[in-house]
Amino acid sequence: MSSNESAAGIAHVYRGTFVHATYHTAVEILEDRLLGVDTEGKIAFIGSGKEVDRLSQKWGFEAFAVTQLGQHEFFMPGMVDTHIHASQYSYAGTALDMPLLQWLNMYTFPVEACYKDLEFARNVYTHVVKRTLRNGTTTACYFATIHTDASLLLGQIANDLGQRALVGKVINSYPLVRPVVTPRFAPSCSATLLGHLGEIAQNNDLHIQSHISETKEEVSLVKELFPDYDSYTDVYHRHNLLTDKTVMAHGCHLTDGELKLFRETGASIAHCPNSNISLCSGMLDVRRVLNHKVKLGLGTDVAGGYSPSMLDAVRRTLDTSKALTIQDTQYHTLTFEEVFRLATLGGSQALSLDENTGNFEVGKDFDALRVNTDAAGGPIDLINHGEGPKVESNLLASSGDDRNIVEVYVAGKRVVPFVERP
Numbered sequence: 176m177s178s179n180e181s182a183a184g185i186a187h188v189y190r191g192t193f194v195h196a197t198y199h200t201a202v203e204i205l206e207d208r209l210l211g212v213d214t215e216g217k218i219a220f221i222g223s224g225k226e227v228d229r230l231s232q233k234w235g236f237e238a239f240a241v242t243q244l245g246q247h248e249f250f251m252p253g254m255v256d257t258h259i260h261a262s263q264y265s266y267a268g269t270a271l272d273m274p275l276l277q278w279l280n281m282y283t284f285p286v287e288a289c290y291k292d293l294e295f296a297r298n299v300y301t302h303v304v305k306r307t308l309r310n311g312t313t314t315a316c317y318f319a320t321i322h323t324d325a326s327l328l329l330g331q332i333a334n335d336l337g338q339r340a341l342v343g344k345v346i347n348s349y350p351l352v353r354p355v356v357t358p359r360f361a362p363s364c365s366a367t368l369l370g371h372l373g374e375i376a377q378n379n380d381l382h383i384q385s386h387i388s389e390t391k392e393e394v395s396l397v398k399e400l401f402p403d404y405d406s407y408t409d410v411y412h413r414h415n416l417l418t419d420k421t422v423m424a425h426g427c428h429l430t431d432g433e434l435k436l437f438r439e440t441g442a443s444i445a446h447c448p449n450s451n452i453s454l455c456s457g458m459l460d461v462r463r464v465l466n467h468k469v470k471l472g473l474g475t476d477v478a479g480g481y482s483p484s485m486l487d488a489v490r491r492t493l494d495t496s497k498a499l500t501i502q503d504t505q506y507h508t509l510t511f512e513e514v515f516r517l518a519t520l521g522g523s524q525a526l527s528l529d530e531n532t533g534n535f536e537v538g539k540d541f542d543a544l545r546v547n548t549d550a551a552g553g554p555i556d557l558i559n560h561g562e563g564p565k566v567e568s569n570l571l572a573s574s575g576d577d578r579n580i581v582e583v584y585v586a587g588k589r590v591v592p593f594v595e596r597p
C-alpha cells in the first residue's frame with residue numbers, strides 16, 4: 176500500500192466538478208472527478224470520472240454507489256472564518272453607530288456579561304453554530320466570554336453539530352474543537368497577564384488569538400498604556416504571543432516593521448472587512464500584507480461585522496480592495512480568485528490547520544460545500560449566454576448566497592441539512 180492510501184475503507188464516493196484553491200493556483204476547476212472519502216472522513220483518492228471502473232476495483236467500492244453531482248452543482252472547500260465572536264451573535268446587525276472603544280463599552284460588555292447564564296449561552300451559541308454552518312463555515316475561530324462553563328458549552332455545541340472550531344478562552348478539547356489562548360486585546364490586559372498567557376500557550380503548544388491595530392484611537396491607547404514597547408505588535412511579541420499558531424484580528428494600522436515581525440514569527444492576520452467599515456475602523460490593505468508574505472484569512476467579526484456569512488466577507492474584501500483602487504488607480508486590486516483562496520485555503524493556513532482542511536488534497540479531511548447554482552428557491556437565474564463568463568466561477572462574488580449551499584460536510588460527515596435528533 177502506498178503512503179497515500181489510508182488503511183480505512185471507503186465510505187463515500189462523489190463524482191462531478193470540484194473547485195478549490197491550491198498553494199500554486201488561486202482557483203482550480205476540476206471537471207468530472209471522482210473523489211473518495213474514507214471511513215475516517217479523509218480524502219482517500221481523487222481520480223478521473225472516466226476511471227470509475229478501475230478505481231472502484233482498486234478501492235473496493237461499487238460503481239452504482241457513487242453520488243453523481245447534478246449539472247449545475249459543484250463541490251468547493253468549506254470556508255474558514257478566522258475571527259468571529261459567538262457571544263455577540265445576538266445583536267448582529269444592530270448597534271453600529273459608534274466607534275470601537277465606545278461600542279465595546281456601550282453594547283458589547285453589557286451583553287457579554289449575560290453569559291454567566293448558561294441557558295442564555297446555550298440559546299445564542301446553538302444559533303450561531305447552526306447559522307454559520309448553513310452559511311458554509313466549516314471551520315470557525317471563536318471568541319466567547321470570560322465564563323468557563325459557557326465557553327465549554329460552545330465547544331460542545333460546535334462539536335455536536337459537527338463544526339470544526341477553535342474556542343477561546345481555553346477549554347477542553349473535543350474531536351473537532353481545539354482551545355485557543357485569548358487575551359481580548361492589549362488594552363484589557365496587564366503585562367503580567369499577557370506574560371502568563373504567553374507561557375501557557377508555549378508550554379502547551381496552543382493556538383493564540385487577539386485583536387491588534389483595529390483603530391487609530393486604540394493604537395494611541397496602547398502607546399499610552401505600554402510606553403516601554405516599540406509598537407503594539409511588540410507588546411504581544413515580548414510576551415511570546417506571536418507564534419505560527421497566532422491569529423490577530425484587523426491589523427488595519429500596522430507599520431511595515433510590525434508586518435515584518437508577523438512574517439518572522441509566522442503569526443497571521445484575520446481580515447474583517449465588514450467590521451472595519453461598519454465601525455469605521457479603517458481599511459486593511461490586504462495586498463500590502465500579502466506582499467509582506469504574512470498569512471491572512473478572512474473573518475466576519477460578528478457583531479462588529481453585521482453578517483455571519485463568509486460569502487459576505489468575500490464580497491466586503493473585494494469592496495475594500497476596490498475602494499483602495501478608487502483612491503489610487505495604480506493599486507493592484509485583489510481578484511475574485513485570490514479572495515476565494517483567502518476564504519478557504521488562506522484561512523486554514525492562517526489558523527495553521529492546513530494539514531487538515533482548506534482544499535481537496537488526498538489525506539486532508541473532507542470539509543466541503545455542495546453548491547447548486549440552480550437550487551430551488553435560490554437567488555440565481557441561470558441564463559445561457561453562450562461564451563460568456565461561467566456562472567459557477569462567479570457565484571461567490573455576485574448573486575449567490577447560502578441558499579445555493581445545499582449540503583455541508585465536515586470530516587466527511589454531512590452536517591447540513593441538519594438532522595434533528597428525536
Ligand code: GUN
Pocket residue numbers: 260275279283359360386389450476479
Ligand atoms: N477589540 C477588543 N474587543 C473587541 C471586540 O469584541 N470586537 C472588535 N471588533 N474589536 C475588539
Ligand code: FE
Pocket residue numbers: 258260386424476479
Ligand atoms: Fe473581533
